[in-house]
Amino acid sequence: MPLEKSLWPATPSSGVRDITVGDLLREAATAEPDRLALVDGSPDAADRREWTYRELLADVEDAARALLAHFAPGDRIAIWAPNSADWVILQQAIAMAGMVVVGVNPAYRAHELEYILRQSRSVGLFYRESYRGTDLTKVLTKVRPSLPYLRTVVPTSEWRAFVATGDPATEFPVVTATAPVQIQYTSGTTGFPKGALLHHKGIVNEATFVFERAGMVDHVVCVNAMPMYHIGGGAVTELGTFAAHGTYVVLPGFEPALMLEMLETCRGTHSLMVPTMLISLLEHPDRRSRDLSSLHTVLSGAAAVPQSLVERVIDELDCQFTILFGQSEMHGVISQTRVTDAPADQATTVGQPLPELEVKIIDPVSGEVVPIGAQGEICCRGYQTMLGYSDMPDETAATIDADGWLYMGDLATMDERGFLRITGRLKDMIIRGGLNIYPREIEELLFQHLDVAEVAIVGVPDEKWGEQIGAVVRPTDPANPPDAAELKAWCRDRIAAHKTPSLWYFTDGLPMTPSGKIQKFRVQQEIASGALTATHLDEKMAPERLSNS
Structure with missing residues (x-):
């Protein structure tokens, strides 16, 4: 029923x-x-x-x-x-x-x-x-x-x-x-x-x-x-x-x-x-x-x-x-x-x-x-x-x-049959300009891109918007990472503008828990400390090391 x-x-x-x-x-x-x-x-x-x-x-x-x-x-x-x-x-x-x-x-x-x-x-x-x-x-x-x-x-x-x-x-x-x-x-x-x-x-x-x-x-x-x-x-x-x-x-x-x-x-x-x-x-x-x-x-x-x-x-x-x-x-x-x-x-x-x-x-x-x-x-x-x-x-x-x-x-x-669809975590939610944005939807989208092996979407503090959307990407080919501007345009063709990441980071490893969950608080710490910096949208950038230890 x-x-x-x-x-x-x-x-x-x-x-x-x-x-x-x-x-x-x-x-x-x-x-x-x-x-x-x-x-x-x-x-x-x-x-x-x-x-x-x-x-x-x-x-x-x-x-x-x-x-x-x-x-x-x-x-x-x-x-x-x-x-x-x-x-x-x-x-x-x-x-x-x-x-x-x-x-x-x-x-x-x-x-x-x-x-x-x-x-x-x-x-x-x-x-x-x-x-x-x-x-x-x-x-x-x-x-x-x-x-x-x-x-x-x-x-x-x-x-x-x-x-x-x-x-x-x-x-x-x-x-x-x-x-x-x-x-x-x-x-x-x-x-x-x-x-x-x-x-x-x-x-x-x-x-x-x-x-x-x-x-x-x-x-x-x-x-x-x-x-x-x-x-x-x-x-x-x-x-x-x-x-x-x-x-x-x-x-x-x-x-x-x-x-x-x-x-x-x-x-x-x-x-x-x-x-x-x-x-x-x-x-x-x-x-x-x-x-x-x-x-x-x-x-x-x-x-x-x-x-x-x-x-x-x-x-x-x-x-x-x-x-x-x-x-x-x-x-x-x-x-x-x-x-x-x-x-x-x-x-x-x-x-x-x-x-x-x-x-x-x-x-x-x-x-x-x-x-x-x-x-x-x-x-x-x-x-x-x-x-x-x-x-x-x-x-x-x-x-x-x-x-x-x-x-x-x-x-x-x-749904009406009781099937659950996970949309995110309350603590992961990004609030940009008063709008609630859920990282999982964006991560699922980017995972479909052939040049993206893994990705973490995180909130990055911003004076104007409260938070900006940051995408931290491990490329499929670290020696040839995708262009950030191309990835942004690819997302923009598929999701609303306010959900499209404005900050792009490339790394050769995301910090994980032993059970395979990305430790987003550590990703955010790396961004806040400057150990990981956003790439300019008009140039390619070799992946930086994001500690996985």
């Missing part, structure tokens, strides 16, 4: 279950004990390891008993390491022991590490001694005196010895489905992140529904390069795979050649890749020589997925495509296209809301639900809502109202 206003009621489903992360693994081990569950996708084939579900459950239980010998249920335990099978085992063990996982980006340095460990009140830390040439032990030593809660630190070299400290007679605690299981820190596109406190029921059911909508096969093999500390790795792909009793292949990070190799070697059926990953994969010289015939569905999200990229992936990889949309505060995904959706819906929307979730689009000023097709802020309510921001009651109250609605800060429209 067509909707009369932009309000999606909770829809029935196969059932939201009261289930924990540990329950999910035990179910899979009971149903398919000898099926391959986990593969450590090391670049060196000689270092790759495998676990059946029986073996994985045994190793998780051993690690959980060791954790219970040193910590108590409810304790926050941080993992500061790149992807690996041991990351998965430790994460599962922390959940089984009734503790809370705090994932930390291994690229974080002293002030970032200190912030996460202090804010989360982590009492334990498991970490890799080095990462990409950086001595992480040295970094930790620098900040540890300022971390009063942290009492136990275990480097990777001591992991086996730590597991051996567990008592086989230890009984596991009773963990409820709504108990906290992860503190998922937001991407940090606007500064220091907030920690969303998530529960077992939310991450397990949400991941299950995502994989159901992505299209199931007899044996799911998910090849994952998304960071495990990110909701896409440590919840959506991992738990979705285990819910399907499939095989989870975890790569140490995204490298297109390794992703292509593992998709071929492991006969991968599913993979979640953000747009920047997909572009790198499609452009890699190995792609045409690899057998990717097993690939069933590519999942994408975490950043805007342009229509042209959707069409290119479907055509060149000969697979199905599904777009995920959401945020950490809602346990990851709130809406998703189905692989059976019409091509136009696949390319231009983020699908309908997931089951058993209410979604409405409201006027940000009045708070009233807007008519069908009108733009407004997305609000959600249901079992997927986070428990709150960790130790941030004021921020929690500002995000979740008294009726349980979570305000996402994303702008969208909803």
